[in-house]
Amino acid sequence: MMKEMKNIGWDKYIDVLLFAFLIGFPLVGSLFRVEMMSKCIVYIIFALSLDILWGSAGLMNLGQAMFFGLGGYVLALSYAARDGVPAFMAGFGVTEVPWFMQILQNTPLAVLLGMVVPGVVAGLLGYFIFTSKVKGVFFNIITLSLASLIEMFFNNQQKYTGGANGISGLPPITIGSEPLSITAHYYLMLAVGVLVYLFCRWLTHSRFGMILRSVRDNESRLQFLGFNPAAFKLTIFVISGMIAGLSGMLYIPIHSFISPGNIGVAFSTSVLVWLAVGGRGNLTGAMVGAFLITWMESLLSEQFENVWLLLLGAAMLAVVMFFPKGLVGTLLDWQYNRKIDRQMGLVQTDDSVELRESDFATAKGKV
Amino acid sequence: MAFLELRDVSVSFSGFLAVDQVSLSVEKGETRVVIGPNGAGKTTIIDMITGKTAPTSGKVFLGGADITGCSPHEIAGKYKVGRKFQGPNLFDFLSVYENVEVALAGHSSVLKTFLYRKNKSIADEIKTILEQINLYGKRDVISTSLSHGERQWLEMGMVIAQKPQLITLDEPTAGMTADETYKTGEMIKTMMKDKTVIVVEHDIDFVEQIAETVTVLHQGKVLAEGTFAEVKRNPKVVQVYLKDDDEEVA
Amino acid sequence: MELLISQSINGLSVSAMLFITALGLVIIFGLMDVVNMAHGEFIMIGAYVTYFVTTVFHFPFLVAMLSAFLVTALLGIVIEVTLIKRLYGKVAETLLATFALSIILQQLVRMAFGPEDKFVGLPMEGSFSLQGIVIPHYNVFLIAVALGILAATLALFYKTGFGMQLRAVTKNRSMAQCLGVNTARIDTLTFACGSGLAGLAGALIAPVKSVMPSMGSYYIVDGFLTVVLGGFASIAGTAASSVVISESVTVMAGYISEITAKVLVFLIIIVLIRFKPEGLFTSEKR
Numbered sequence: 031m032m033k034e035m036k037n038i039g040w041d042k043y044i045d046v047l048l049f050a051f052l053i054g055f056p057l058v059g060s061l062f063r064v065e066m067m068s069k070c071i072v073y074i075i076f077a078l079s080l081d082i083l084w085g086s087a088g089l090m091n092l093g094q095a096m097f098f099g100l101g102g103y104v105l106a107l108s109y110a111a112r113d114g115v116p117a118f119m120a121g122f123g124v125t126e127v128p129w130f131m132q133i134l135q136n137t138p139l140a141v142l143l144g145m146v147v148p149g150v151v152a153g154l155l156g157y158f159i160f161t162s163k164v165k166g167v168f169f170n171i172i173t174l175s176l177a178s179l180i181e182m183f184f185n186n187q188q189k190y191t192g193g194a195n196g197i198s199g200l201p202p203i204t205i206g207s208e209p210l211s212i213t214a215h216y217y218l219m220l221a222v223g224v225l226v227y228l229f230c231r232w233l234t235h236s237r238f239g240m241i242l243r244s245v246r247d248n249e250s251r252l253q254f255l256g257f258n259p260a261a262f263k264l265t266i267f268v269i270s271g272m273i274a275g276l277s278g279m280l281y282i283p284i285h286s287f288i289s290p291g292n293i294g295v296a297f298s299t300s301v302l303v304w305l306a307v308g309g310r311g312n313l314t315g316a317m318v319g320a321f322l323i324t325w326m327e328s329l330l331s332e333q334f335e336n337v338w339l340l341l342l343g344a345a346m347l348a349v350v351m352f353f354p355k356g357l358v359g360t361l362l363d364w365q366y367n368r369k370i371d372r373q374m375g376l377v378q379t380d381d382s383v384e385l386r387e388s389d390f391a392t393a394k395g396k397v
Numbered sequence: 398m399a400f401l402e403l404r405d406v407s408v409s410f411s412g413f414l415a416v417d418q419v420s421l422s423v424e425k426g427e428t429r430v431v432i433g434p435n436g437a438g439k440t441t442i443i444d445m446i447t448g449k450t451a452p453t454s455g456k457v458f459l460g461g462a463d464i465t466g467c468s469p470h471e472i473a474g475k476y477k478v479g480r481k482f483q484g485p486n487l488f489d490f491l492s493v494y495e496n497v498e499v500a501l502a503g504h505s506s507v508l509k510t511f512l513y514r515k516n517k518s519i520a521d522e523i524k525t526i527l528e529q530i531n532l533y534g535k536r537d538v539i540s541t542s543l544s545h546g547e548r549q550w551l552e553m554g555m556v557i558a559q560k561p562q563l564i565t566l567d568e569p570t571a572g573m574t575a576d577e578t579y580k581t582g583e584m585i586k587t588m589m590k591d592k593t594v595i596v597v598e599h600d601i602d603f604v605e606q607i608a609e610t611v612t613v614l615h616q617g618k619v620l621a622e623g624t625f626a627e628v629k630r631n632p633k634v635v636q637v638y639l640k641d642d643d644e645e646v647a
Numbered sequence: 648m649e650l651l652i653s654q655s656i657n658g659l660s661v662s663a664m665l666f667i668t669a670l671g672l673v674i675i676f677g678l679m680d681v682v683n684m685a686h687g688e689f690i691m692i693g694a695y696v697t698y699f700v701t702t703v704f705h706f707p708f709l710v711a712m713l714s715a716f717l718v719t720a721l722l723g724i725v726i727e728v729t730l731i732k733r734l735y736g737k738v739a740e741t742l743l744a745t746f747a748l749s750i751i752l753q754q755l756v757r758m759a760f761g762p763e764d765k766f767v768g769l770p771m772e773g774s775f776s777l778q779g780i781v782i783p784h785y786n787v788f789l790i791a792v793a794l795g796i797l798a799a800t801l802a803l804f805y806k807t808g809f810g811m812q813l814r815a816v817t818k819n820r821s822m823a824q825c826l827g828v829n830t831a832r833i834d835t836l837t838f839a840c841g842s843g844l845a846g847l848a849g850a851l852i853a854p855v856k857s858v859m860p861s862m863g864s865y866y867i868v869d870g871f872l873t874v875v876l877g878g879f880a881s882i883a884g885t886a887a888s889s890v891v892i893s894e895s896v897t898v899m900a901g902y903i904s905e906i907t908a909k910v911l912v913f914l915i916i917i918v919l920i921r922f923k924p925e926g927l928f929t930s931e932k933r
Contacts, residue, residue, distance in 0.1 A: 090739060158917050164924035165879065167682055167738060171871045172917060178868045179910050186906045237504065237513035244488050244499060251486050254447060255559060256474025256505040265507050295864055299746065306743050336758045343750030350744045351733065373538055 040365055041314035041358060045227075048317060052220055056213050064216050065284065070324050071219045072280045075226050077304050077320035078313060079273035082230050085311030086239055087266050088246030092170050093177025094274055094301050097148035099293020101275025103184070104147050106197040106288045107131050108140030118197065122189040144279040145272040152271030153264065160260040160267075174295065181294025196289025203283045219280060226273060230313055233269070242266055243311075303342060307349050309356025318358050398461060400425040400593055401446070401563055406455030407617075408441055415441045417617040418455065428585070428594045430604050430625075433614035434637065439597040440483065442614070443565045446595070447480045448472040459563060474505055479561035483568045485548035487540050493551055494536040497523050500555035523558070529588050530554040531580075546577040550584070557588055564589055566596045570603050582606040613637075650901050653780045658897030659890070660786035663793035664852055666889035668866050669873035670800060670882065671844035676871075677879045678817045679837055681731055682742045685749040686870065687863025688756075689719045689842050693849025694858045695756060698765045708770035712850045719846025720839040727838035732831070749863065757860040767853040789851060796844070797886055804882065813837055876916050878926030888927060892916075 052071070056064050080094045110116035111131040115124055127135070134140045155176065159169055184191045191197070202209040203218070210218065233239055244252050245259045252259055282288060291297060301320070308319020323342070331338045353360045399422035408416040416438040423429045431439050444450040445457060448469035456465045459476050472478050488496050501522065504513050527533040530550040535543065540551060549569060556564055569585070570578040578600060585594065585607050598604050604611065604625060611628045613620040621631045628634055668690060675683050683689075693715035700711035726748065734741045774783040804810035815823040816833050824830050848866070856862065869892070877888030892912060899908035919927065 088739075090742065155917070158921045162921045162924050164920055167742075168875060168920070170682070170742060171875060175868045175872055175913060178864065179906070179913055182906045183910060186904060236511060238507070238510040240491075240495065240499060241510050244491070247490060248486070248488055250469075251482075251488065252499075253469040254473050254480045254482075255500050255555070256470055256477075256502075258470045258474075258505075258507075261507050262510075299750070302743070302746065306747075336754060340751060340754040340758065343747045343754060347730075347744055347747035347751065350740055350747060351730070354737075354740050370539060370542060374542055 097274035101278030309359030687867035693846030720843030723842025
């Protein structure tokens with residue numbers, strides 16, 4: 031039993047601890063803090079969407095927020111159009127609900143579209159990028175550019191998107207006509223979070239996940255085994271986009287507001303920072319990074335906004351230089367290297383392993 | 398038409414003619430060894446068969462189908478061609494077991510990877526292969542921890558797992574001790590008995606151990622072809638190998 | 648028709664600005680394979696230097712240009728030696744580290760000088776009038792400077808010892824080292840060159856666009872797209888694609904909104920790259 035427990039990655043322990051903490055939190059936290067924690071959970075889901083893309087498949091999306099924002103805006107427009115032409119549009123003389131918003135007036139359909147629209151964008155973009163023979167860094171450039179452009183576009187199209195002011199006055203989730211209490215809403219977010227986590231866990235542990243990691247580590251080898259790397263990259267990109275879109279929609283009821291800031295480069299940078307600091311490829315790092323940083327930000331940034339950003343940049347730099355795998359990643363690395371050492375008989379364990387002559391012939395594998 | 402047929406295949410890289418109108422016919426179940434000095438175009442021929450490089454002219458046929466210029470994953474998957482690379486080319490951070498598991502035939506489409514479940518028949522399949530390459534005892538070892546020779550064998554095991562109809566081996570004994578080389582030769586003869594195999598090699602003793610037919614390449618062209626004994630006696634081949642030695646001395 | 652012509656001509660000065668921005672990028676990115684996400688901030692710093700030199704201390708604009716180049720080149724040296732060198736070869740880490748750096752630089756400037764626009768005056772007022780089409784003097788100046796820089800860079804790369812060493816290092820690093828080339832120093836100097844050019848671009852942009860801490864992020868996107876379209880390592884290609892992109896956007900912007908024009912151009916680039924991954928203007932495949 032102890033031997034098996036030693037073999038389980040420490041990330042699972044951290045996951046369990048985190049979820050236990052989240053489940054019990056409303057019992058100790060004030061309502062204000064519970065609401066903050068709801069927002070945190072939405073960000074955790076967003077972080078997970080990037081982790082399955084970046085951590086597993088090695089695709090660093092510099093504009094992940096565009097999927098978040100697209101999902102959010104779809105839902106926001108849906109709510110705004112529920113009772114006819116929204117105020118921000120009427121101000122521009124729009125008298126009829128535009129065609130693309132008429133579909134959105136049906137809320138369940140809008141929720142579906144909030145995931146489908148980012149998925150389709152990811153699909154089209156991914157198709158052009160992954161089937162091309164262009165350098166890997168191209169993906170980074172294009173995603174950054176697209177996020178920047180989309181943000182500018184939403185800023186610009188005031189008539190249809192509310193421009194820089196965004197769309198406000200959005201309603202919370204209701205049962206019948208009663209809005210959910212803060213605590214009930216919190217547990218709803220947590221439930222969705224747990225489901226997304228379990229889905230991501232299943233995904234990364236399936237054969238699909240193993241192939242994704244192999245695409246990242248040795249794409250050419252995979253091709254000669256009969257796998258089509260572009261198809262795998264495209265699939266994970268779409269899934270990642272859809273989950274990000276979901277988190278964007280979950281953002282709306284808590285904040286009642288969405289703006290181009292949620293769809294652009296700055297927010298994309300945030301999620302990159304969470305994963306860079308926390309670690310990626312193991313889900314835990316993404317959750318820990320998102321959790322720690324958004325909490326610290328909410329505690330510090332009201333008073334010290336500029337200093338906070340500076341500290342964040344410095345912290346990220348330090349992590350990249352000295353702990354490139356992030357906090358959780360470095361921890362898991364340490365555990366992994368001990369496992370390799372054990373395999374090569376270099377570490378005395380409780381069940382002593384004999385040193386074998388042939389083991390010394392190989393160079394020690396360094397991750 | 399032979400099982401694998403190259404017809405007047407040429408490849409030119411920015412003006413440099415690496416392969417010059419090579420024609421090759423390999424019968425089903427044959428073990429063909431391709432030898433020749435460095436730069437003769439041997440690996441380029443393999444690249445063209447496996448889809449890494451498209452010929453600038455000529456055609457490649459496999460089992461009657463035209464595979465000229467197809468993508469590597471199509472040739473590997475649809476046409477079932479397995480390729481072993483020159484240095485061992487594996488998934489460094491997966492275990493021996495997982496390396497073979499990835500390579501298993503029939504589970505390589507996106508959908509299939511979602512539906513995959515490891516059942517008894519799959520476990521048995523992997524176990525058989527691991528035993529054939531002598532690595533069943535080390536199945537949980539991460540592949541970077543293996544010795545060089547073991548990594549070469551692991552890659553061969555992965556190729557077998559693909560259940561290919563054509564296998565290309567690029568210098569499978571590179572970096573091996575004499576003992577390991579001999580074992581590899583025996584492995585090839587047993588594991589790949591009924592398969593069509595093309596081997597690129599330098600080690601003359603190894604060639605003698607496994608070859609049925611030998612093709613000699615020189616400067617992108619076919620110089621000679623025949624059994625090992627015939628080729629060894631062929632004056633043109635002798636001259637090419639001796640001539641190179643002379644040039645070094647001079 | 649007049650609109651078309653005047654947009655085309657003024658598009659050239661936009662091309663000039665874009666070219667100088669992208670040139671720094673193509674040198675660092677195309678030749679050293681280093682992604683510098685803080686390139687936009689170097690432009691910003693160049694613009695701020697110009698603000699101080701001209702608006703605050705009232706020195707001539709040419710002094711500002713020179714100072715901007717030197718300050719950012721020096722900063723580039725410091726960063727290359729402390730950061731980039733340690734991460735050489737690790738693309739993801741370099742990207743993240745320079746990303747972090749861009750956050751830090753932006754914040755430092757914001758905290759030191761405030762978030763508002765800083766005003767930098769045009770070094771030359773007035774315009775030519777050609778058959779009814781108005782061409783500001785400054786635009787002509789920009790084009791002249793861009794051409795000058797293009798010529799200077801090509802001369803540096805193809806006619807000097809340094810340029811030859813740089814090209815050798817790009818093509819075959821270990822061989823160049825065997826031949827006695829100090830590759831570490833070449834790396835540092837190249838990075839400094841690219842950064843200095845960013846600063847210079849910032850100086851030239853300052854009179855015509857808003858100078859504020861966040862200005863960098865717009866230019867980096869444009870710059871990267873230009874480099875991608877022009878072929879990752881071709882100087883001439885970068886020049887050509889700067890013109891193509893800027894002209895397309897500027898001309899279209901006469902008829903539709905600028906941002907829509909940019910989106911269209913972006914989409915076209917993506918489709919183009921799918922079919923010509925080596926860029927529009929290189930013949931050599933990497």
